[in-house]
Amino acid sequence: MATSIDISDLNIYYGDFLAVEGVDMTIRARSVTAFIGPSGCGKSTFLRSLNRMHEVIPGARVEGKVVVDGQSLYDPSIDPVAVRRQIGMVFQRPNPFPTMSIYDNVLAGNRLNAKRMKKSEADDIVERSLRGANLWTEVKDRLGKPGMGLSGGQQQRLCIARAIAVEPQVLLMDEPCSALDPISTAAIEDLIHELKSDYTIVIVTHNMQQAARVSDDTGFFNLKAAGQPGHLVEFNATSKVFSNPDDPSTEAYISGRFG
Amino acid sequence: MSTTTTARSAPTAVSRRGDAVFAGLATGAGLLIMLALAGVAIFLIIEGVPAISASGEQAYGKDNIVLYVWPLLFGTLLAAVIALLIATPLAIGVALVISHYAPRRVARPLGYLIDLLAAVPSVVYGLWGRAVLAPAILPAYAWLADHLGWLPFFDGPARTGRTILTAAIVLAVMALPIITAICREVFLQTPRIHEEAALALGATRWEMIRMTVFPYARSGVISAVMLGLGRALGETMAVAMVLSASGIITIDLISAENPSTIAANIALNFGNASGTKINVLIFSGLVLFVVSFAVNFLGRWIAARGQVKA
Numbered sequence: 001m002a003t004s005i006d007i008s009d010l011n012i013y014y015g016d017f018l019a020v021e022g023v024d025m026t027i028r029a030r031s032v033t034a035f036i037g038p039s040g041c042g043k044s045t046f047l048r049s050l051n052r053m054h055e056v057i058p059g060a061r062v063e064g065k066v067v068v069d070g071q072s073l074y075d076p077s078i079d080p081v082a083v084r085r086q087i088g089m090v091f092q093r094p095n096p097f098p099t100m101s102i103y104d105n106v107l108a109g110n111r112l113n114a115k116r117m118k119k120s121e122a123d124d125i126v127e128r129s130l131r132g133a134n135l136w137t138e139v140k141d142r143l144g145k146p147g148m149g150l151s152g153g154q155q156q157r158l159c160i161a162r163a164i165a166v167e168p169q170v171l172l173m174d175e176p177c178s179a180l181d182p183i184s185t186a187a188i189e190d191l192i193h194e195l196k197s198d199y200t201i202v203i204v205t206h207n208m209q210q211a212a213r214v215s216d217d218t219g220f221f222n223l224k225a226a227g228q229p230g231h232l233v234e235f236n237a238t239s240k241v242f243s244n245p246d247d248p249s250t251e252a253y254i255s256g257r258f259g
Numbered sequence: 260m261s262t263t264t265t266a267r268s269a270p271t272a273v274s275r276r277g278d279a280v281f282a283g284l285a286t287g288a289g290l291l292i293m294l295a296l297a298g299v300a301i302f303l304i305i306e307g308v309p310a311i312s313a314s315g316e317q318a319y320g321k322d323n324i325v326l327y328v329w330p331l332l333f334g335t336l337l338a339a340v341i342a343l344l345i346a347t348p349l350a351i352g353v354a355l356v357i358s359h360y361a362p363r364r365v366a367r368p369l370g371y372l373i374d375l376l377a378a379v380p381s382v383v384y385g386l387w388g389r390a391v392l393a394p395a396i397l398p399a400y401a402w403l404a405d406h407l408g409w410l411p412f413f414d415g416p417a418r419t420g421r422t423i424l425t426a427a428i429v430l431a432v433m434a435l436p437i438i439t440a441i442c443r444e445v446f447l448q449t450p451r452i453h454e455e456a457a458l459a460l461g462a463t464r465w466e467m468i469r470m471t472v473f474p475y476a477r478s479g480v481i482s483a484v485m486l487g488l489g490r491a492l493g494e495t496m497a498v499a500m501v502l503s504a505s506g507i508i509t510i511d512l513i514s515a516e517n518p519s520t521i522a523a524n525i526a527l528n529f530g531n532a533s534g535t536k537i538n539v540l541i542f543s544g545l546v547l548f549v550v551s552f553a554v555n556f557l558g559r560w561i562a563a564r565g566q567v568k569a
Contacts (some may be wrong), residue, residue, distance in 0.1 A: 053459055095452040099474035108470065109460035139485065142355030159456070166460065 002013035003069040003169045004029040005050065010064035014057065014100075019045050023064075025219060032192060032201045033236065034211035037221035037253070041195040043204050046221070047172050050202065051087035052080040069169065085109070088163035095181050096147030096157035096162070096221065103143040106130060107157055109166040125165055129131065133161035134191050153184020154240025171195065175205040177210065186257050189214050196219070202245060208254055212242050220250045285545070293357060295533060300548070307542035316326030317535040320526075328543045329350035332510045336549065338423055338498065339491035339511070342430035346491075349485050350435050353444035361546040370443065377436035385500030391502065393420030401514040424512040428518075429497050434487035441486065445479030446472055475501040478562055483559025492522075492551050499523035523546040 012020040028032045035043040047149040048054035049062055052073060066073040073083050078242035087108075097103045104125045110117065117125075120231040127145065129134040139150070149157050156176060164173060173192075177185040192201060192214045203213050211218055218241040220234045234247045245251045260398045266356030314323050321327040353373060397420040404415030449472045457467040473480075519527075521543045529540055 051459065053455065056455065056458060081459075081461050081463050084459055089459035091455060091459070093452055095450075095456040097278070097453060097456065097470060097474070108457070112462050112466055113458060143399060162456075 001009045005170065005200065005202075006065070006067040007050075008065045008133050010046070010062060010066060012045055012054065012062050013060065015059035018048075019227040020221075021231045023232045025232065025235045027200060027202060028217065029200050030196055030198070031216040032196050032203060032214050032217035032250055033217045034220065035204045035219045035221060035231075036206070036208055036211050037201070037230070039225070040134040040230070041223050043219075043221045044174050045175055045230075046095075047202060047204050048089075050170070050172055051089055052083050053089060055080055056204065064092065083224060084168060085112075087172060088166065088168035090163055090173045090176045092175040094152055094159055096150075096155050096158050098146070098148050100147060101144045101149070102117070102139050102158060105147040106161050108162055108167050129161040129165040130158075130197070131214075132164050133157040134187060135161055151184070153180050153187055156180060156188060157191065160188075160195075163194055164195070168199070168209075170177075170200045170202065175186065175204050175206060178206060185210070205222065208242075218242070220245075220247070220253060222253070294348065303541060303545040303548055306538055307545040308538075310538035310542035313539050317540055319536065324539060324542060328521075328546055329540060329565065330506055330518050331374045331521045331524050331543055332546055332550070333508050334423065334504070334506075335489060335492055335522070335550075336518055336522040337510070337518060338427045338502075339488055341424065341427035342434055342491045343484060345428060345431035346434045346438055346487060349393045349431070350438035350483070350487070351442055353435075353478065354439050354446055355468065355472075355504055357439075357443050357444035359464065359472065360429055373436050373439045375436075377440075381389055381433065381494060382495045384429050384433055385497040388501035389421065390498060392428065396420050396425060397430075403513055410496050411510055412512045414515055417513050418515045420504055421517075422513050422515070423502065423517045426498045426517075427512075430491045430494055431493060433497065434491045437490060438483045438487040441483035442476065442480055445476040445483075448460060448474045479556070480566065482558040482562035485554055489551050489558070490555065492547065495522035499526045506526045523551045 007023055007025050007027070010023040011018060011022070023046060034046065037043050050066060050073075054060045054062075062074060068087070096102075097108060100108065104128055106129050107117075107122055110122075110125060127136060127140075129158055130139060131153070135154060138154060139145075139158075142149075147155065150158060155180075160171075162174075176189050180188065189210065192203065195201060196216075201209075203214065215238045218236065218238040219232055220241065221230050221231045223230050234241065234245055234250045236246065240246075241250060242254060245254070272385075273519040310318075310324050312324075313327075314321070318324055318327045353369070357370050357373075361369060396419060400413075400415070400417035400420065400422065403416045407413040410417055453471040453475065454467055457470045462470060496522050502517055502519065502523060503515060504523065505516045506519050506524075508518055509516060509518050525540050525544055529537070532540055
């Protein structure tokens, strides 16, 4: 189910503005890949280009190639809706659907496929997904309650459950812990460790300890100068990036010295 | 006690004179509205009450006031409800195009255009409905009477275009801007993170709208429809000009015999009324006042309830 992603010479534009320039990397299957870098360096934009979510913003487009499982995501014959069903996403702020119960939130993606599900089948998906997101024991007695009634950390795990309910190949996470307290963050990080046996995970984070803790590979993004496009400075095994990086600016960034 | 009070209030009074003036003006304006509303209500009640005992000639040939007002109320509600059945889907569609479908350079002019509809005087709508729409739509009514005549609504015979359905269509056009404007605003307020949640799950744009925009906007849409209903209920001139009324109760929408509406009936008859007939007409105005008030109140109540929930 999990699959690798090959990115070659990817440029991302908003209108005429080049936001991210010339990214080449291979994201390994069943591993966690972290992107770090200062704000505005394009790491979130790059992450969103991996499931074509950046196209939600008018004028956004890409040049270059993103190949998942031998299939180019930006081939004219590919429907972005189909891409997003294969590549799930978790956002910075927990965003369960406010009018839906916990149960319906988990099934939201499955119901989009418009297949009629048997009740038992739906129950199985809900339990499997919530167990997968380490949330089952906390909510199994109140599946009919609104998802907004949960704590922030629980809401974020509900969003992860919702994303994995459709069994995507890849799970993208855009600063999934930045709105959470340390205990909830630890719960999500444990979860990421468990999920990588089944999914290819790509995570953007501002927290370098988090990148060091959860990821196998790390990409460092930076701006050449203010107003210049963001670019990938270094992409290596996490252990190498944090102990012996190739690029001096990577070392400056992770040791807290910018420049 | 008194010294501390003066010590504290004296500088406050000096430094806040501007505040006091504006607070006084604002309070005065608010009170004036209340007084105007109360004045209207009291006038309607005092002048309307003598009509309760009216009958025969005084009640335009009806046995009592209820028999006189009920057909008018029926016509008012019928025209307004049909108008909303036409306007609501149209308004929601237009609002969605503006908020979620059209590119910005198309959406803006379209929004202005819809707002302009609200600026057209109702007498112009009346002229248009009578001189343009009514003759133009008559063939359609004839077709409806021929092919859908088995439905009680389209019994016919279609001899004039100036029917309750034509009046309702004109009312729909008039109610469209207010419903569209409110729907557009609430649609635009849908939190972006919810829309993105739906899109990231692989929702198409329509599925995203159904999953996030509609649930979020439901109470706003209901209150928009209620405000549109208020507008349609009270509209006078356009209906008076378009409708060829005979004051009967029927659900046949395209015949030459149409129920009138309260507002149009008052406008057409008040000039010639005298004695108790004036009270009768004012009483019908009181009924309309109460119904409009209830509709607006209901709309606001639903909107407020929805806000608490969201």
